[in-house]
Amino acid sequence: MILIAGLGNPGQKYVDTRHNVGFMLIDEILKTGGFSELGSSKFQGELFKKGSLLLLKPQTFMNLSGNSVKAVNDFYKPERIIVVHDDIDLDLGAVKFKKGGSSGGHNGIKSIDALIGADYERVRIGVGKKQQGQDAANFVLGNFNDSERKRLGEILPYVARAVEALLSGDIEDIAQKFTIKRGCSWSFT
Template identity: 40%
Template sequence: MMILAGLGNCEPKYLKNRHNVGFMAMDVIAQAWSAGPWRKRFQSLACELTVGSNKLLLLKPQTFYNNSGHAVGEAANFYKVEPKNVVVFHDELDLAPGKFRMKLGGGAAGNNGIKSVTSQIGPDFRRARIGVGHPGDRNRVTGYVLSDFAKAEESWLIDLLDAIADSVDLLASGDVDAFQTRVTHKAPAPEVIKRGRPDAD
């Protein structure tokens, strides 16, 4: 069993916010792999799917972004899933829009949702970091992540979410490096397309 949890806020007004890109990823994965119905479990909306011989539990915590750890921890404890088999999908201010990086462990870098998950299962879970860019001023961060993606961002966002869903078989089999590589190759970030070469973090 592997748990894939998307971070987001549960009220409809937040649906298309940058902060909800983790929820968006869960929805696209569920649709692409014909997951079972979403049900209320573990303080979340949860659904299950099987990819090859691997079972996945998808979670959209309904505890609000900053308290997501309570839902993730409850599910991980119930299924006795080790932290390394928990993957949390979230928006990442420190990555340019459209960039995607996987990371195992580490700090929260000011992300309260990641802090919450760490408080429940420790830091050694995987983070699927979806770049949304930074507004340039830390005083504008809250308004930025709680605003909708711009119209101009929709193209790369759809491509990236589709690439994540299309590559889930590699993640489910435990080949995390291949998962990241396929996602970034299938959906290069906008600046990669413009410059024609990968850029550094």
């Protein structure tokens, strides 16, 4: 079994925020169909299943994402965990893959690391870099503007294809093939 956890914050207030790009990717994958919803209270998140694939959108708010990931991990004991999250150190549209490592200051990742360790795969989606002196919390909780949303509409299907390839591949190979170091304005289709 493989668990893909897309990080974000629950509630209408946060739907279009930079911090919710992990939720957005889970929604993109759900468009492929065939998933059944497994409920939310036991796992502190929205959990979906198709075959041996689990998709999770923690409903604990970002800083407590580890609670939801741990609940699913303890119950299903997946062989692999892939966490998709926003990264403010990457240009909008940049995508990077790695296994393990530090949280990079991301509170959702810190929460997961504290409860299950850091030995899981990560898909980092660049949401743009904050301006000098800008508060990081306000930046990640800010909404994407219209042009950023358009670019996000291009990158999310690309990342969904990369994650699909990751399910049956090695993260090093996927990183070689799908990493985008700088955001770009060309179409990913």
